[in-house]
Amino acid sequence: QVQLEESGGGVVQPGRSLRLSCAASGFTFTTYVMYWVRQAPGQGLEWVAVISDDGSKQFYRDSVRGRFTISRDNSENTLYLQMNSLRGEDTAVYYCVRGVGGYCSTTSCYHWFDPWGQGTLVTVSS
Amino acid sequence: DIVMTQSPDSLPVSLGERATINCKSSQSLLYRSDNKNYLAWYQQKPGQPPKLLIYWASTRESGVPDRFSGSGSGTDFTLIISSLQAEDVAVYYCQQYYSSPPTFGQGTRVEIK
Numbered sequence: 001q002v003q004l005e006e007s008g009g010g011v012v013q014p015g016r017s018l019r020l021s022c023a024a025s026g027f028t029f030t031t032y033v034m035y036w037v038r039q040a041p042g043q044g045l046e047w048v049a050v051i052s053d054d055g056s057k058q059f060y061r062d063s064v065r066g067r068f069t070i071s072r073d074n075s076e077n078t079l080y081l082q083m084n085s086l087r088g089e090d091t092a093v094y095y096c097v098r099g100v101g102g103y104c105s106t107t108s109c110y111h112w113f114d115p116w117g118q119g120t121l122v123t124v125s126s
Numbered sequence: 127d128i129v130m131t132q133s134p135d136s137l138p139v140s141l142g143e144r145a146t147i148n149c150k151s152s153q154s155l156l157y158r159s160d161n162k163n164y165l166a167w168y169q170q171k172p173g174q175p176p177k178l179l180i181y182w183a184s185t186r187e188s189g190v191p192d193r194f195s196g197s198g199s200g201t202d203f204t205l206i207i208s209s210l211q212a213e214d215v216a217v218y219y220c221q222q223y224y225s226s227p228p229t230f231g232q233g234t235r236v237e238i239k
Contacts, residue, residue, distance in 0.1 A: 044230055044231070044232050044233050045168075045176065045219060045221075045233075047227050047228045047229070095175055095176075100178075102223055108226030108227075109226065110164065110223045110224070111228070112166035112178065112221065113166070113168075113178065113221070114178040115175075115177075116175035116177070117175065118174075119175055
């Protein structure tokens with residue numbers, strides 16, 4: 001079955017870096033756009049970043065652009081999120097999510113999300 | 127950004143009764159060229175990730191019980207649980223994928239009355 005498994009979360013001081021990974025299985029990873037979506041404790045859902053199926057396009061929410069980098073290794077069926085200069089407001093559960101049913105243009109991507117990984121908690125605190 | 131507003135924030139419903147959740151978008155989600163509404167619904171149970179229930183505003187995902195239904199067009203949408211079961215206790219979110227960035231409603235918590 002389709003599975004997404006995140007890893008790499010933890011407690012990190014403000015200004016430091018962390019790299020999240022997401023191992024995908026059960027589907028043809030190379031044909032899907034992939035997203036990171038986060039959820040702050042007790043809060044709602046917020047899109048973070050998206051990468052096209054071939055990795056040639058990446059888009060970010062304004063608050064993380066220039067600090068976060070989404071990438072993928074299609075030979076290893078793995079999605080990554082490199083997070084630099086972390087801030088307290090980045091504290092959240094980060095979900096790896098497959099984009100379905102839509103497309104990417106030159107400026108953005110448009111999908112609903114299915115499935116979601118179990119998530120990995122990132123806590124930014126001194 | 128398109129703002130998604132759900133109502134109510136919390137919804138107590140008796141077992142077997144109907145639950146109705148509303149979602150309003152700040153601009154139309156109807157794409158004229160394909161006559162589709164770019165809206166999805168998700169269910170998030172405590173301690174779990176969200177699960178897709180409905181896309182294109184009214185298409186039920188495979189395996190989702192038929193007591194869940196979605197309707198609406200343009201800026202106003204509704205998720206209905208026709209007969210609430212204990213396992214339906216969760217937070218429900220709408221999400222638009224009409225424009226970037228994709229945005230979610232704030233969530234509606236469904237609980238047993």
